[in-house]
Amino acid sequence: MGDRKQALDEEFQSFVIGRWPRLMRTAFLLTGEQHAAEDLVQSSLERAYVAWRKVSAADDPDAYVWRLMINAHARKHRRRLKEFLAPRSDADFTPELPDTGDRIAQADDRSTLLKALSQLPPRQREAVVLRYWEDLSEAQAAEAMGCSAGAVKSNAAKGIAKLRAIPGLAETVTHGGRK
Amino acid sequence: MSADRETNHDMTHGDVTHGDIALLLADAADEVEIGIAPYQSVVRGGRRRKARRWAVAAAAALVIAGSTGSLALAGALDGDGDRGAPVATQPSTVEERHLYEPGRTTLATGRDQGEEWRVVIDVWGAPKDKVEAQSQLDAMALYGVKPADVRVAGDLVGKGWVFVHLTVGDGAQSTVVQGAVEKGDSMSGRDIQAYSMPLKTGGSDRADASRDLVIGKVAPTARQVICTWDNDTATVVDRAPQGTETSTDVLSIRPVDGSQPSWFVCLSPKGVGYESADVAGSVGG
Numbered sequence: 241m242g243d244r245k246q247a248l249d250e251e252f253q254s255f256v257i258g259r260w261p262r263l264m265r266t267a268f269l270l271t272g273e274q275h276a277a278e279d280l281v282q283s284s285l286e287r288a289y290v291a292w293r294k295v296s297a298a299d300d301p302d303a304y305v306w307r308l309m310i311n312a313h314a315r316k317h318r319r320r321l322k323e324f325l326a327p328r329s330d331a332d333f334t335p336e337l338p339d340t341g342d343r344i345a346q347a348d349d350r351s352t353l354l355k356a357l358s359q360l361p362p363r364q365r366e367a368v369v370l371r372y373w374e375d376l377s378e379a380q381a382a383e384a385m386g387c388s389a390g391a392v393k394s395n396a397a398k399g400i401a402k403l404r405a406i407p408g409l410a411e412t413v414t415h416g417g418r419k
Numbered sequence: 420m421s422a423d424r425e426t427n428h429d430m431t432h433g434d435v436t437h438g439d440i441a442l443l444l445a446d447a448a449d450e451v452e453i454g455i456a457p458y459q460s461v462v463r464g465g466r467r468r469k470a471r472r473w474a475v476a477a478a479a480a481l482v483i484a485g486s487t488g489s490l491a492l493a494g495a496l497d498g499d500g501d502r503g504a505p506v507a508t509q510p511s512t513v514e515e516r517h518l519y520e521p522g523r524t525t526l527a528t529g530r531d532q533g534e535e536w537r538v539v540i541d542v543w544g545a546p547k548d549k550v551e552a553q554s555q556l557d558a559m560a561l562y563g564v565k566p567a568d569v570r571v572a573g574d575l576v577g578k579g580w581v582f583v584h585l586t587v588g589d590g591a592q593s594t595v596v597q598g599a600v601e602k603g604d605s606m607s608g609r610d611i612q613a614y615s616m617p618l619k620t621g622g623s624d625r626a627d628a629s630r631d632l633v634i635g636k637v638a639p640t641a642r643q644v645i646c647t648w649d650n651d652t653a654t655v656v657d658r659a660p661q662g663t664e665t666s667t668d669v670l671s672i673r674p675v676d677g678s679q680p681s682w683f684v685c686l687s688p689k690g691v692g693y694e695s696a697d698v699a700g701s702v703g704g
Contacts, residue, residue, distance in 0.1 A: 245692050253458050265448035277451055282461055289465025293649070350447045357447075370615050375446040384528035403440060 251293050255301060256285055263305065269369045270313050272358040280316075286307040306374070308383035310366055356406045363391075364399035371396045466617050516544035518551060519558040520675040521582070527684035529668040531630060532620035534588035537667075538595075538634060538684050542677035544598070545579045552576050567597055577601070581678065583634060587620055596634060606638040606680040608698075613646075615693030618686065631687040635696055636680035641672060645698040646685035649692040656683050656698070 260281065267277035267284075287308045288295055295304045354393060357365055363385070370381040371392070378389040378396075513519060521541035528537045543559065546552035553572040559565060559580075566580050579600030586592045595616060606612075613635030620630075633646050647653045658672040658681070659665035665673075672683040687693060 245690055252462075256458050256461055257456045261453045264451055264453050268451035269444060270447050273449060278454075280448035282457060282464065285461045286468050289461060290468050292465075348639075350450050353443050353447045354450075369444070372441045373448060375441075400440060 248292055248296060251296055252289060254268075255288075259302070259305070263309065266306075266369060266374055267309065267313075269354075269357060270309070270365060272354045280309060280338055284312055285393075287312075291309055303380065303383055306370070306376075306380075309388065310370075310384050311386070313366065314362060352406065353403075356403050360399050360402060363387075364402070365393035366394045367392050368399040368403070442493075446562075455590070466619075467569070469616065488631045501615060515551050516648045517542060517677055518544045518555055521562070524673065524675045524682075526583070526673060526675075526682050527670050527686075529670075529686060530685045531618060531686075534620040536588070536618060536620065536632075537586045538632070539584050539586075540675050540678070540682060541582045541584065542600070543580045543582075543673065544677065545577055546572075550574060562598070563592070564594060565597070579677065585616075585632070587618070589610065600678075607640070608638055609641070610680075611635055611637045611644065611696055611698050613644075613661050613685075613696035629692075630689055631691070631693040633685040633687070633693050633696060634682070635685075636678070637672060637698050639674065639679060641681060641700070642699045643698070644672060644683050644685070644696055645699045646687070646696045647694045648687050649694045650688075651694075652688065652691070653684050654687070656685055 263281045263284070264277055267280040268274070270282055271277050284305055288301070288305050291304075295301045298304060357368070360368065366385055367381060370376045370384055371378070374381075376384065378392045381392045381396075382389040426652060453704065461604070499675075521543045524540050526538040526540055528535070530536070541562070541564075545557060546555050549572055552575040553608045556566075556569075556572050565584050566575065569575055573580060581596070581598055581600055582594050583596035584592045585595045596614060613633050615631045615633045618632040631648075637644060642658050645653050645655045646656065656669075656672060658671050659669075665671055670684050674680050674681050
């Protein structure tokens, strides 16, 4: 009795544990803040739990959860036009760049990138994160964002252009980033 | 992340910095503290969402006739059914109209995981004007309930209201379904609306102990409801025989004062979830 439900529960547990680290990193790039990332991932997984029977039957549960997460992120942005993320309010937008490999410099680079990401419009941020961090194709990102592949391409291009226009980041990139 | 991210992306723009940005993103993402996946919290949150979604859906969909004054208890038999039907009457007193005190019917009771549970339904009659509506709102507040989406008392005029409450153990009574009752709403034939929610008794967070409670309403002619569970088993609920007192521990289809539809409750076996509910037999159908 309940074998099917038990199997679904076990499958969901395995999914949550297996995907948690990756989803946390994605959510962190989207929100720029630890607790906001945890909230975003947890609420997305709760929604996945509600529909898990259908989700697990689908070919790609990851795609479903990405979509849940992007929708939740978009909803939050709609509620509060200016998000609370701005991760390091005291960070200089054009930080001095010491030698790469220096841990402090590395932290500055992260800070610069997170701040730059947080200043992108949400759709551009989502497109950049899905394309360049999650490594999704334009079609996959379009499905997650509920828009056309063309819109993903456009948003990602604009987002990347803005990131590259940021002096500190541009220099880091020009220097080849950190290895 | 896939190691070949850089090679997967379109580099036709001659822009190698795409790969660098991917590396920077990966580096920035490492700043987050991953922690342990909060599986139990996710499941609890998911269950709450299920229950909430159910209640919201129910509030939007509920249709109960009978409290509007002109249709107190519509017998509503399809065809020449053999069930003696109450005749529509015009309640006159405030008490009869259940204006400031709801008509209450116990739908079901039971015991699970050592805890008693009870489902009751309250039906409030429709106020005729704003004065009655305001008094009714005040009375509802004393009962600890508030109709959803009602901003001012005037919104209640001409509408009855139904609340279904669940009480588990010594816990507080919670409203699991609520909705307006408007003139002309009725169910017939094999119409059914059913909603499921987890029954949260002691230890029911364990997957093998959780049970779903299904509450629904059907036409007054429905004789039998079949609740199907997600392991493909089913539970049959029959209409309580007329003219006899059927214990509320026996899950049945029951008429409810002030409501045109009858109501029923099903309880899933342990560790099994709700799948669907159907009317299996009805008078004239």
